[in-house]
Amino acid sequence: MGALGCWLVGLVAVVVTGMVSGFYLPGISTTSYTQDSPIDVYADRLESTHDSLPFNYYNLAFCEPEGEKKRTNMPNLGEILMGERDELTAMKAYMLGDRTCSIQCTKTLNAKQLKALREKIQEDYYMHLNVDNMALVIRGTSGEGSYPILGMPIGKFQDGDAVLHNHYKLLIKYHKSEFSATDLNIKNRKDDEVFNIVGFEGSPESRDYEDASEKEIVKQCKNNAGKPLVVSSNPAGQKITFTYDVTFEESDIKWATRWDNLLEADPDLRHVQWVVILNSIAITLFLTALVAVVLFRTVYLDFARYNNIDDSAEAQEETGWKQVNT
Template sequence: KESEALCSKTLNEKELGKFRQAVKDDYYFQMYYDDLPIWGFIGKTEKILRRGAKPEFRYYLFTHVHFDISYNGDRIIEINVSTDPLRTVDITDGDSATVDFSYSVKWKETTIPYARRMEKYSRYSFLPQHLEIHWFSIINSCVTVLLLTGFLATILMRVLKNDFVKYSREDDAGASDDSEETGWKYIHGDVFRFPPMKSLF
């Protein structure tokens, strides 16, 4: 089916603001056709660079959606959706805008059996490409946390080791019972002391 008008919508200032923010945040729409999921971005952002000036951003709303549908007999096997980058409405400025939405469909016969139609979704990610999880960043963060934990553990072990060596030498030298305690031993018994005004707890 060639391009066919879907509807015409006049967006007010509030609605334009919502669409503008959605395009800026890379929002995408989600639909299901015969239980098959499809996704697509609702708009695009263009960055305009001018010498000696700050970058300017323009926000465009897609107004046309094209469906490619593959079928085998009376069964839908695969469906893909795409937006037309040439059919857009500039929603960067203005208090209102009239948007004419349209769609088109292309049917294509395939020999893929109905039982294998979900294989596509097991091989590829559902989400648009740049919305996929950044595994490298996650692994990098985990490695950083492990390194910092190991670094702190090493420092703590050195401190405790020095304290144990010091106390061991004092014991070997026969230190008196009334000698002043230092380090972690100085507060090791605080866990058994009741806090002031314990009745409040």
């Protein structure tokens, strides 16, 4: 089989593979949950309105799920094009199961990690979380009312100190699905009542639990006691505990319109990373041109080789008749 045949076989294989995998695009099909179904909380990236350079969520010393840090969510089409990957966080949620003051982890951060935290807080970095491909928003207020803000700030500067947000109040809005429990996307079926996630909101807080025990941490958290957690500059490091709440709220919003609310997001935080987009377009065009040149040269050489074979055969045939006539 010549080079042209190999290219044709490869092209058919690519087309068939695309047809097989093209029945489902992550983030397009609904995911239905029953009561107590696990809901994974994913982190996308850390992004700032003052710095165009995004960072991986685990570049900072956030809590990691035990043995599952490398587990990533199946990206949707937009995330694939933008080169984004969602990574599992240590926060756990179960459909309709409210959680109060759950502990993610307690970590002792060294001086280098604390310095990185202070820098990112000063540069106004936001974390981007999502559940079921639904981005987290916080509520901002203005003279015209409230509006959603994409992402959640990792901290703030207060009286010259870097204050870390180490407690997250998460609100998951759900809508009772109109589909039956025979839906293939349902996870851990227990009854006929199924739900779709239609909203994800958060509210960050700062709480200094100091060196309290786990029981005392939960008590302080529930009483909303304690002062804000200031990121230390102590070379010996600092112990930090991360906690979170999860609350569920029924909503009239249907799954098909759940993204409409994000269109009203604060334009300052909804900015598009033009540098990343242009870079992706440039790489795509370069690779496309490279493949086109290679394909053209291969096909051209194949046809040229076949033409040479025909010319040689005709020349031999003509030469043979001349020899007979002579």
